[in-house]
Amino acid sequence: MFCYQCEQTMKGEGCTKIGVCGKQPEVSDLQDLTAYVLRGLALVAREARKTGHRSEAADAYFPDALFSTLTNVNFDPDDFVRLIHDIVRFRDELKGKAEAAGQALDLPEGPATFVPAPDYAGLLDQARETGLFDYPTDDPDIRSLMHTVLFGLKGVSAYMDHAQVLGKKDQEISDFYHDALAAGWDGKPMTLEDWVGMALKTGEINLKTMKLLDAANTETYGDPVPTEVPLGHKKGKAIVVSGHDLKDLHMLLEQTRDKGITVYTHGEMIPAHGYPELKKYPHLYGNYGTAWQNQQKEFAALPGAVLMTTNCLQRILPAYTGNVFTTGRVGWPGAPHIAAKPDGTKDFTPVIERALALPGFAADEEGGSAMVGFGHKTLLGVAGKVVELVKAGKIRHFFLVGGCDGAKPGRNYYTKFVEQAPRDTVILTLACGKYRFNAMQKALGDIDGIPRLLDVGQCNDTYSAIVIASALAEAFQTDVNSLPLSLIISWYEQKAAAILLTLLFLGIKNIYLGPSLPAFLTPNVLNFLVEKYNIKPIGTPEEDLKAILG
Ligand code: SF4
Ligand code: SF3
Incomplete structure (x- = not known):
């Protein structure tokens, strides 16, 4: 493994044996392979769209898959094995569609022709050959910018994923995924200036994506209004919702109506209290805990269940194994996962049952407040x-x-x-x-x-x-x-x-x-x-x- 995508990377240089975040080397390699096969899909999608062939399902998959590789999102190797095979299937279906219509696709050897090994060991061997230093350049500055574009696109993917679950899509953004991931892998040389331009374009696309997400959030949940959020808790059963996905919180609030459970936000979910369509639920009470890096202590002390909708997830300690549920792109080996149904809805019954089985808070506790x-x-x-x-x-x-x-x-x-x-x-x-x-x-x-x-x-x-x-x-x-x-x-x-x-x-x-x-x-x-x-x-x-x- 070699990963240096986040700020806490080992010695400020790179994680090589295990991630400081807890990411296992196999997972890191499989994440690199995920990005590699996405480049194959991008090369095909960029060619195929020239003759009007597109796959909406494949386009929606780019953000989903890349978001899974973002720091502190998914630590489950099985998820990446599934993603890699899905991406290759999308690639081959799209290639087949374009070729059946008579298009001769101009595809170089590499990610566009990659065939995944059928077994886990074989896939891991392949994954080790597709790391961040197996890029088609010897120029360290170009490689640095290629990595910058990839990491930037991972960030865009988080926002696009949230926008997508609220029904948004955008062709220019999808096309940029093709262009950015195919660039440099198509045999056509790119200069340092070209890569600077691509990095700035990633910033432009991120702005567009954040705007799309802002529209999705405010059209669905209203414009946030100043709201005082209690930082203490109420006596009784509790579910804590962490991460950034407002739709997950909304679905959980609906499903916990009249269940005698108090719902708390955690981490990046705290701004949810300001949205009119979320704050109207009386059982959405306050915010539990502080920033993500304190979760191991705070989740261990919580007499309730936790739903992780996005980053940042840390290693789940034995003290609270079984209390933490993942959903969306988040994964932890062995942790219960709530998957979306084909219509996008989710059934949070296991989370609710867990919260009801746990003791809950014994008494009310004041903890000050914060404004959002x-x-x-x-x-x-x-x-x-x-x-x-x-x-x-x-x-x-x-x-x-x-x-x-x-x-x-x-x-x-x-x-x-x-x-x-x-x-x-x-x-x-x-x-x-x-x-x-x-x-x-x-x-x-x-x-x-x-x-x-x-x-x-x-x-x-x-x-x-x-x-x-x-x-x-x-x-x-x-x-x-x-x-x-x-x-x-x-x-x-x-x-x-x-x-x-x-x-x-x-x-x-x-x-x-x-x-x-x-x-x-x-x-x-x-x-x-x-x-x-x-x-x-x-x-x-x-x-x-x-x-x-x-
Ligand atoms: Fe290291 Fe994890 Fe950060 Fe990668 S994401 S640099 S493995 S701490
Ligand atoms: Fe925080 Fe993980 Fe980046 Fe959304 S939750 S900002 S670190």
Whole structure:
């Protein structure tokens, strides 16, 4: 195995024996093979669409399969074996359809002609030959950008997967999967500039995908409204829903009506409390626990069941084996999985039965609260007032302090940054990194009624943040780079990589990135980003605040 797709990669270089995330080498190799066979499907799909041949089922499979390979999503080798065979079947069906119609497909040897071994051992042997260094280039900078595009596309896939379950699709996005995965594998040479262009295009497609998901979420569940979320719990039976998939939460809320069970969000699900169509369920009470890296302690202490709808899943400890259910793309060997029926619905009875069999919380417990629900609709509603406050000198600067959380001690930077930000500054936040400071909401106070800490939502709600920044730029008749706004980003997995590419596509400069820089960027690629976009690694909160505010 060799994997360096996330921030916690071993020694900042690469995981080679086992993942720091707990990923076994076989799973890592099978994930690489999954990406490899997807390139084969992409090569065929790109050719076949020239003569009007498409497979909607195959197109929907690209995000599903790639999302499964994202950090902390799926650790079950059986799932990847199934995916690999499915992808090859899609590829051959599409090839057969185009050829039957008389098209001669121009396909090079490699992923487009790959035949998977029928048995597990044979498949693993093949998987070992399709790793990140078995790419068709000897140029380390091109390889670095090829990896950047792949990892970015994994992030896009997470968002596309959520949009798809809510009925959205988009041909331009599907075509980009073909183009990006086929690029470099078709025997046609690509320059470094071509690959930079492909990386920025990945950012553009990610923006489009986040917009599609925003529409899917808000059309289905309404526009988020400011909502106070209790961080304690109520006496009684409990189900905790983690991850990002709002549809799973909605289906579970329907199925737990009148069951005497209280439903809690966890991790990246906390913004769900702000959506009118979800908050209307009285048994959706509060948020349990904190960010994903604390789950082993928190799930062990939970007298209820857990449903993991997406990342971030950590190794399931014996203390709570049987209480954690996976669904969607998430998998853990031996953990009970709730699969979707052909019509997309899911039967969560096993989760409900488990929660009812477990003792539940013995008593009510207060735990403070956090505010969510400051999406673009709400914030644009107060944009006029915000602009007035800036003009009156009451708001000096905006910070977007957002992104992933993780276990590294260096991530305290983000907590300290928020604590030390002067009282005339406003902090927008999103994604799971906010757990480092979201309970400080009340202590941070407000500026003439505008809370100083505004939770925009999940990582995909970066779309909302971009809408808000663009509206501010318009109000001040300037561009986003000239606004009194700084981006202080924490990254961990590949959705953050996709978002970073989106910000670069938009030409946003002076981003502070941490806690460390991606291992998959070579020094040359990194230099390019520093020179063109002035990306900076985070320093100390004191130094960085001083540099920004002068
Ligand atoms: Fe290592 Fe991250 Fe890859 Fe897991 S996802 S194997 S921690 S680089
Ligand atoms: Fe967090 Fe895993 Fe990235 Fe959606 S839940 S941001 S790390």
